[in-house]
Amino acid sequence: xxxxxxxxxxxxxxxxxxxxxxxxxxxxxxxxxxxxxxxxxxxxxxxxxxxxxxxxxxxxxxxxxxxxxxxxxxxxxxxxxxxxxxxxxxxxxxxxxxxxxxxxxxxxxxxxxxxxxxxxxxxxxxxxxxxxxxxxxxxxxxxxxxxxxxxxxxxxxxxxxxxxxxxxxxxxxxxxxxxxxxxxxxxxxxxxxxxxxxxxxxxxxxxxxxxxxxxxxxxxxxxxxxxxxxxxxxxxxxxxxxxxxxxxxxxxxxxxxxxxxxxxxxxxxxxxxxxxxxxxxxxxxxxxxxxxxxxxxxxxxxxxxxxxxxxxxxxxxxxxxxxxxxxxxxxxxxxxxxxxxxxxxxxxxxxxxxxxxxxxxxxxxxxxxxxxxxxxxxxxxxxxxxxxxxxxxxxxxxxxxxxxxxxxxxxxxxxxxxxxxxx
Numbered sequence: 548x549x550x551x552x553x554x555x556x557x558x559x560x561x562x563x564x565x566x567x568x569x570x571x572x573x574x575x576x577x578x579x580x581x582x583x584x585x586x587x588x589x590x591x592x593x594x595x596x597x598x599x600x601x602x603x604x605x606x607x608x609x610x611x612x613x614x615x616x617x618x619x620x621x622x623x624x625x626x627x628x629x630x631x632x633x634x635x636x637x638x639x640x641x642x643x644x645x646x647x648x649x650x651x652x653x654x655x656x657x658x659x660x661x662x663x664x665x666x667x668x669x670x671x672x673x674x675x676x677x678x679x680x681x682x683x684x685x686x687x688x689x690x691x692x693x694x695x696x697x698x699x700x701x702x703x704x705x706x707x708x709x710x711x712x713x714x715x716x717x718x719x720x721x722x723x724x725x726x727x728x729x730x731x732x733x734x735x736x737x738x739x740x741x742x743x744x745x746x747x748x749x750x751x752x753x754x755x756x757x758x759x760x761x762x763x764x765x766x767x768x769x770x771x772x773x774x775x776x777x778x779x780x781x782x783x784x785x786x787x788x789x790x791x792x793x794x795x796x797x798x799x800x801x802x803x804x805x806x807x808x809x810x811x812x813x814x815x816x817x818x819x820x821x822x823x824x825x826x827x828x829x830x831x832x833x834x835x836x837x838x839x840x841x842x843x844x845x846x847x848x849x850x851x852x853x854x855x856x857x858x859x860x861x862x863x864x865x866x867x868x869x870x871x872x873x874x875x876x877x878x879x880x881x882x883x884x885x886x887x888x889x890x891x892x893x894x895x896x897x898x899x900x901x902x903x904x905x906x907x908x909x910x911x912x913x914x915x916x917x918x919x920x921x922x923x924x925x926x927x928x929x930x931x932x933x934x935x936x937x938x939x940x941x942x943x944x945x946x947x948x949x950x951x952x953x954x955x956x957x958x959x960x961x962x963x964x965x966x967x968x969x970x
Contacts, residue, residue, distance in 0.1 A: 562970050563593045565650035565683070567641065569659040570627060571598045571612060571619070572605040573848045574784065575749070575871035576656050576690050579958075581608075582752065584617045586959035592966065595648055599625030599637070599659070604821045605784060606846030627659065634663060641667035645675075645683065652969050653683045661687045662709060665717035684719035684969045688747070689728060691788070691868040691889065694736050707736060714739035719969060722962075724749040724869040725890030745965055749869040750958030753950065755851040756878045766856030770815070770842060777812045777932060780857040782872035783864075784846075785820025790886075791828055793863040793921055799835040800925030808932050812840065817853055819846035850875050857881060859931055859938075865918060867891055873913075874953050877945035882938040883913035884927040891915065895945070903930055912945040 566584075571577040584594055596619035601607040605627075612619065625637040641664055645653070655664040665685050675682055694707050714721060721739045723729045724747050732738050772778055781794045794816065802809040814837070816828065825843065832841045847853055854860075860876040860883045867889035874894070876883050885891045887908075896911025906923030907930075908915045914930065916923040931938040 560970070561591060561593045562652060562966055563648065563650045564595070564652045564654050564966065565644060565648055566594060566596045566654045566656070567598075567660040567664040568596070568656040569599045569625060570601045570605070570657075571607065571609045572601045572784070573608050573846055575869075576688075577608040577612070578751075578871070579690075579749070580656065581612050581615055581617060582750070582955045582959060583962065584612075585615055586955065587963055587966075592963070595644075595650070596620070597622060597641075597644060599623075599627075602627050604819060606819060606848055608848060611848060625659065625663065634659075637663050638667050638670075642671055645671045649680050650683045651681055652966060653685045655685065655687045657688075657690060658692070658706070662713065665713045669717050685717055686720045686722060686965070686969065687713075687718055688722040688724070689732060689868065690724060691866055692728075692732060692736070694732075707738070710736075710738050714743065718743065720745050720965065722747050722965075725893040727893050728868055728890050731889070747961055748952050748957055749871070749874065750953045750955040751871065751874045751878060751949070752955050753878055756855065756875070758851075759855040759879055762852045763855040766852040770813075770844075770856075772813060772856075775811070777858045778815060778856065779812055779859045779861055779928065780815045780817055780853070781861055781863065782817045782850075782853070782875075783862075783870075784818045785816070785824050785828065788865050789818070790863045790865050790919075791816055792831055793886075793919060793924070794861060795828065795831050795835055795837065795841065796921035797861065797863070797924035797928065798837050798841070800921045801928050802837060804922075804925050805929045805932075808929055809840075812928075812932075813842060814840055815842040815844055815857070817844045817847055854879050854881065859884060859928065861924065861928070862886060862891065863924065864888055864891075869894065873945075874949055877912070877942070877949035877953075880939070880942040880946040882931050882942045883945060884924060884931065885913065885915060886918045886920075886924075887915040888918055894948070896948075903927070909941075912948055913941050 598619055600623045622640050624633040653664055653668055655661040668685050694703055721743045722745050729744050729746055783789050798814045832838045854875045860881055862885035869890040873883055895913035898908040899911050900909045902908050904926035906917035906920040907926050914927040916927055
C-alpha cells in the first residue's frame, strides 16, 4: 500500500522543465518549442523557456511565439557565434536559473545551448546535492549536428570531444530525430551509448496547410510567377551546410541538359543569411548565367504560403537531421529531390529501382542524389518535370507518410512519455 501511494503521488506531481535553446530563429527547433510549450498538459508539466538572442541576419520567430501566448526569457549574451566572454557569462546565468527554478528536467536544444546547459548542470549538481535540491536530468536534442559541414576539422574534433564528455557525464537521454541520425551520432561519432538514445518522430502542424490553392495563388502572385511556370525551391537559412552553391549549379546543369525545360523554370532560395553570403550566391548565379531565373526571397516565416506555391523542393545540404522543409512539402504532396544525407533517407525511403542516372535514385517517397553531384540533381529535376504523374505519386506517398508518422500530436505524446520516465 505504501509503494502504491508513492506511485500515485509521483504520477500526480507536476514535472518542472527548464528549456534552453540557443535562439528562436525561423526554423524547426523554434517551432518545436512552440508546439511543446502549448501541447504538453499544463497540469503535468511546468515549462520555462529560455532562449539566446537571434542574430541580425536571421528572422526572429519570437513574435510568433508570443502570438501563441508563449512566454519566454531572453539571455542576450547567448547566441550562435562563439564568444568566450559571452559564453562564460551565459554559463553563470544558466547556473542562476537552475538555482532559482529547481527543475526536474533540463531540456536543451541545439549545440550551443546543449553545451552551456549541461556544463552548467555539472557545476550545479554538487551544490544541489549538498542543499537537498532536486538533481535535474538532462535531455539534449540533436536537430542536426556540427561534427561535419560546419567548422574546420580541428574545431569539429574539439566539439566532438566535448559532446562525448557531456554525453557521458552530464546527459540522461539523447534525443535524435531520425534512425539514421542515431546511427551517425552513436555509432559513427561514438557520442553516448545506445541506452541513452531516444528517437523522436519530428512532427509538424498539418492544420496550417488547409488552404493550399488559395495560399499558392497568393504567393505566386506576389513573386509574379505564371501558373505554367515551374517553381523549384530550396528552403532554409543561408549557411555553408545548406550548400546553396550546389542548388545554383544544378540549375545551370539543367540549362545545358534540357534547355527547353530550364526556360520554363524559376529557382528560388527561401532563406536569408549574412550579406556577404547572399552576395556570393548572387554573384555565382551571374557567373553561371542564370540570374534572370533565380529569386532570392530572404527570410520568410509563412510556410503555409510558400510551400503550396512551389512545384518542386530541392535540398542540397551537406548534413541534415530531419528537414522540416521535407515534412512541410510532404504535407502538401510536393515532389522532393534531395541529397541523401543525414535523416533525408529516413523520410524519403530506400531506393526502390535501379539508378535513374549516375548518382540519382528513385526512392519510395522522392528522388535522392549523391552529395555534391550537380549533374545527378539536374537529371532529377528533368525526370520530375518530364514525368509529372510519377512525380505526383511520389509526392502522394510522402504525404501519406507524413500524415501517419510526423504530426505534432504524435511528437508531443512521445516526448511526454519520455519526460514521465525521467521523473
